[in-house]
Amino acid sequence: MPRTRFSLSTLPLILLVGLLALPVLALLASWLPWGVVQADTGAILREMASTVLPGYAWTTLWLGLWVAVGAAVVGTAAAAAVTLFEFPGRRTFEWLLLLPLAMPAYVTAYAYTDFLQFSGPLQVALRETFGLEGRLLPEVRSLWGAIWVFTFSLYPYVYLLARTALGERAAHLMEAARLLGAPLSRRITTIALPLARPAVAAGVALALMETLADFGVTSYFGIQTFTTGIIKAWLSMDNRIAAAQLSTMLLALVLVLLWLEHRAERRMRFTAKGTGHAGATEAQPVPLRGLARxxxxxxxxxxxxxxxxxxxxxxxxxxASDWSVLPWDRFLEWAWNSVWLGCITAGLAVAVALALAFAVRRKPDLLTRGVVRLASVGYAVPGAVIVVGLLLPVGWLQARVPQWGVAALVTTTAVGIVWAYLVRFCAVALQSVQSGYARIPASLDDTARMLGAGSARLMSRVHWPLLRRSTAAAALLVFVDVMKELPATMVLRPFNSDTLAVVAYQLARDERLGEAALPSLALVVVGLVPVILLSRTLRGRA
Structure with missing residues (x-):
């Protein structure tokens, strides 16, 4: 392992990562007596503990528990079906099961509410057909409705990882057990599912992080979770101390899930090493007929x-029913606001990711790797937490040096929102760029240095031509994530700069669900692009 040695060349990297990690660091510092929040934090915490905090904690934990169970069952069952069995349409279902990744959970919530609510077409048709009165279906805007929405929106995280685990690590062992006479049920329960358990755990952790980060579904359904409590404390109650404390609690939950996800990934790598076998691809799925099919x-x-x-x-x-209801005149404006924010953020995120990945490539010591890893934490942090962590130091600076105009720079321009996007999604670009670097042999760097190439020339003449596809994928993923981001956009967007996500939420909140369909469908179309690319990648590896 290279020795850790601080140098002036590392200072710009530390400053860059410091900007990305500032929201998390500011939240942690808010609990200190000399932190960015100067107030009696203990009194506010005790007040919340006696009023809203138990409800936030109970609802969040209950929601997370049932989403974890639902996503695990649905995702694992789907992965086992397309991996272990042969039936007509199996290849088609392999990519169809990825489609919910293109649907933001809050868009799914709007769609179900519009169709299933008391005044929706389903209940109206039932009342008119059978002469019934009153509510005929349970209220969709409830905790159980949110569990339903999250389960069928987030199960692909479990499906993807479980499918990989079952296809790469369980196939040859299943075949060996079959040759030894084990029945199919025993092969599934004692071999396939235990080997897929780390992958399922990692997928469930990812689904739970998305559930904790959500604001659109929980706010629209009126569910009191930590995320909705943070936004309410900041915007409605104007209590930044309560918002900071709630954000820190939610951040602690997310960090625990992040640790569990990394632990599950390590177990996946261990299992892969322990079960690797050259004949794994010889095992064939079990053909199904009749009722089993x-x-x-x-x-x-x-x-x-x-x-x-x-x-x-x-x-x-x-x-299809009435095009005149749809806000066509404003749609292009909303789409343009989403697109230019996405393009700016994608370009900056790729630039930052290239700088960070090149720093690790050039000097892979403990300090550099630790600093870059700190920049990757932001993706696991909910958007509401990032907003609070970003605005806390801004408010602190504004109160002490008002002539600088820091608050106006961050909250009324694109600077603040792009900053929040970079904190949240820079890790997405970094992961894609690092995967591209993993395919570039280190011998190319040694050869370039022997020929006298410096760092700038090494990057421009050697690395960049080989990283174009990875950087393009990184930019696309960041662009799509920015288009769908809701809480950070809603709080930090510049005046008169509504995006598709914000408009869809506002129209749905105002019970104008028919008008919300247009921006919602636009988000779905954008979200289909990375899903299609992911499906093609997986089919290419098969």
Whole structure:
């Protein structure tokens, strides 16, 4: 391992990562007596503990528990179906099951509410057909409705990892057990599922982090979680201390999930080393017929229908019934605001990711790797937490040096929102760029240095031509994530700069669900692009 040695060349890297880690560091510092929040934090914490905090904690934990169970069951069942069994349409279901990744969870919530609410078309048709009165279906805007939405929106995280684990690590052991006479049920319960357990745990952790970070679904359904409490404390109650404390608690939960996800990934790598076998690809899925084939079809069809087909159909209904209701005159303006914010953030995120990845490549000591890893934490931090962590030091500086105008620079221009986007999504670009660097042999660097190439020439003449595809993928992923981001955009966007995500939320909140269909469907179309690329990548590896 290279020795850790501080040098002046490392200082710009530390300053850059410090800007990305500032929200998290500011939240941690807010608990100190000399932190950015000067107040009796203990009194406010005790007040919340006797009023809203138990409700926030209980609802968040209960929501997370049932989403974890639902995503694990649906994702694992779908992965086992397309990996372990052979049936007509299996190859098609392999990519169809990824489609809910294109649907932001809050868009799915709007679609189900529009169709299933008391005044929705389903209940109206039932009342008119059977002569009934009153509410015929349970209220969709409830905790259980949110669990339903999150389960069918986030199960692809479990499906992707479990499918990889079952396809790469369980196939040859399943084949060996079959040759030894083990029945199919025993092969699944004693071999396949235990080997997939670390992958399922990692997928569940990712789904839970998305659930904790969500604001659109929980706010629209009126569910009191930590995220909705943070936004309410900051915007409605104007209590930055309560918002900081709630943000820190939510951050602690997210860090625990992040640790569990990394632990599960290490177990996945260990399992891969322990089960690697050259003949793994010789094992074939088990052919199904009759009732078993129908059951597997149902297992694969239900998540696709509930997580993508039904929501899209519900949102297409207003477009087909009355085009005049849709806000076509403002749509291009909202789309342009989303696109230019996404393009600026994607370009900056790729530039930062290239700088960080090149620093690790050039000097992979403990300090550099630790600093770069700190920059990757932001993706796991909810947008609401980033907003509070960003505005705390801004408010502190504004109070002490008002002539600088820091608050106006961050909260009324694109600077603040792009900064928050970079904190949140720079890790996405960094992961893609680092995966590209992993495919570049280190011998190319040694050869370039022997020929007298400096750092700038090494990057421009050797690395960049080989990283173009990785950087393009990184820019696309960041662009799509920015288009769908809601809480940070809603709080920090410049005046008169509504984006598609914000407009869809505002229209749905005002019960104008028909008008919300247009910006919602635009977000779905944008989200389909990385899903299609991911599907092609997975099929290429198969």
């Amino acid at each position: 129908a059951v597997v079809w149902g297992v694969c069809t239900l998540p696709v229908f509930m997580g993508f087909v039904a929501p899209v159909a519900f949102m297409l209904r207003p477009l």
